[in-house]
């Protein structure tokens with residue numbers, strides 16, 4: 556962490572940003588002072604890291620010559636959004652109808668993923684995916700590639716070109732999938748090991764061991780996953796669990812000796828810090844206790860859970876047992892790249908269960924909460940001194956309807972609520988990565 560400068564010079568400041576600022580230093584459900592809001596703030600950066608966030612009036616006259624100033628007065632700046640679970644190879648099949656998850660995998664997902672044996676195709680979709688992230692204010696993601704190692708190279712390369720912070724991995728599946736999409740325990744070990752060497756901890760890239768889900772991995776392959784985690788410190792693991800009733804029945808038939816679906820993964824040593832479990836709709840109390848104790852995180856995927864008819868996740872139960880939790884688009888089972896739209900659907904799922912997702916909590920989950928769930932909060936998630944300056948510039952009146960709503964909003968809370976219910980990519984005026992503007996919305 557750098558020391559707070561009391562005066563500014565070129566040694567402490569190369570970039571400044573003027574705007575309204577909102578960020579969190581804790582969970583707003585747990586602490587009344589968790590959120591910091593500056594109506595007219597100035598954020599001072601040096602080499603892409605945060606040096607200071609303060610009232611503009613106190614500092615604007617002190618900016619040294621040569622310091623670049625982004626003047627976003629009248630706009631709201633928040634930490635970049637963090638998407639804790641998504642599939643870049645499913646970009647082209649977003650919004651494809653099937654009755655439920657298992658049909659959708661067969662009918663659309665597997666055929667789309669077969670295309671990624673072609674490196675050019677993977678490059679094209681990876682570039683588009685990363686551009687969509689930026690256009691939606693998302694600066695970090697945990698992403699599934701396909702079974703093809705080159706699909707992993709493609710997404711890491713495109714992310715690095717834009718300086719995005721990315722967790723990604725090669726999908727592992729050695730059964731119950733089309734033969735062209737199947738690897739073996741041995742080849743998945745070899746390919747994953749090579750990819751770990753190439754990408755893990757390279758700048759802002761992290762590798763995740765990525766068994767698709769228990770039905771597509773033999774016991775031997777799940778053992779390989781555990782071995783990879785044992786052999787490589789700080790590796791991530793990402794998979795799906797307890798998403799859909801038919802899927803859960805299938806797992807019970809494939810692994811009859813296990814107490815629960817989650818217990819299958821647990822028995823192979825796949826539960827721990829930096830393990831990210833997508834969906835988790837049908838975990839029971841014991842499963843949630845185990846998640847919390849192990850430090851694993853839930854990726855809550857609201858648009859996907861609604862679109863695929865999977866079920867209603869209980870945010871309250873996860874919170875009651877202190878399970879780490881982030882929000883996720885789950886593109887392309889999910890239906891939007893927009894974290895704003897994703898928060899809106901999360902809110903509605905909570906409504907149906909008589910639970911409340913406040914706007915402060917929602918934006919906490921999309922920023923610092925997500926960073927904590929991914930164990931990346933030492934780098935990203937808020938505007939604490941020393942952190943990497945990933946941020947999104949939001950126009951709360953991007954549409955005529957939003958302008959009309961904002962005119963009558965009386966509090967910041969009301970504004971934020973309308974932003975998350977009505978907002979989408981039209982509200983993203985700009986996205987900055989490590990201080991640099993990587994996206995600017997054409998007006």
Ligand code: GUN
Pocket residue numbers: 642656660664767768795798859885888
């Ligand atoms: N379960 C196994 N694979 C997938 C996938 O690609 N998407 C979703 N939503 N669930 C899965």
Ligand code: ZN
Pocket residue numbers: 640641642795833885888
């Ligand atoms: Zn998924």
